[in-house]
Amino acid sequence: MGIQDIIEGKKQWRAHMARVKALPPDYRIVYKEIQRYLFKVGPLDLLDGHLLPGIVDFFEEGAxxxxxxxxxxxxxxAxxxxxxxxxxxxxxxxxxxxLGREPGTAAEQRP
Known part of the structure; x- marks a missing residue:
């Protein structure tokens, strides 16, 4: 990843956040909760994909x-x-x- 990629990524992120700030307050609050949740859960393609901008599009239409x-x-x-x-x-x-387990399964608990 070159410096130009980093600069372009920052520009895109700032433009995205400007769109979020333009949403009504209740939409902004919910967006930030969704964003926080998704950053914790961590879909692998979150930042490379179109998920977050798609949510803003959906919210802009709803507003x-x-x-x-x-x-x-x-x-x-959630x-x-x-x-x-x-x-x-x-x-x-x-x-x-x-860990060698199937996703979505809990480990056996020992008493």
Whole structure:
């Protein structure tokens, strides 16, 4: 990754965040919660993909239509976020695989 790639990435991120700041306050709050959740859960292609800009597009359309943000996504922000990444490989999956387990299975507990 060259310096030009880093500069371009920063420009894109700043433009993205400017769009987020232009959203109504309730949309901004929910977006930041979704973003925080996704950064913790970690789909591998989060920053390279179109997920976050797609959420902003969806929110901009909802705000323009006069819809409340919870009317669009439902009451459970985490469930909405999980639905967005249900077919994506996550850092949690990679970690589980590194431990030699199938993703989504818990380790046996010893008494």
């Amino acid at each position: 323009a239509a006069g819809e409340g943000v919870l009317a669009l996504i439902g009451e459970d922000v 469930a909405f976020s999980d639905g967005l990444i249900k077919d994506s490989r996550t850092f949690a999956d990679v970690y589980q695989e590194s």
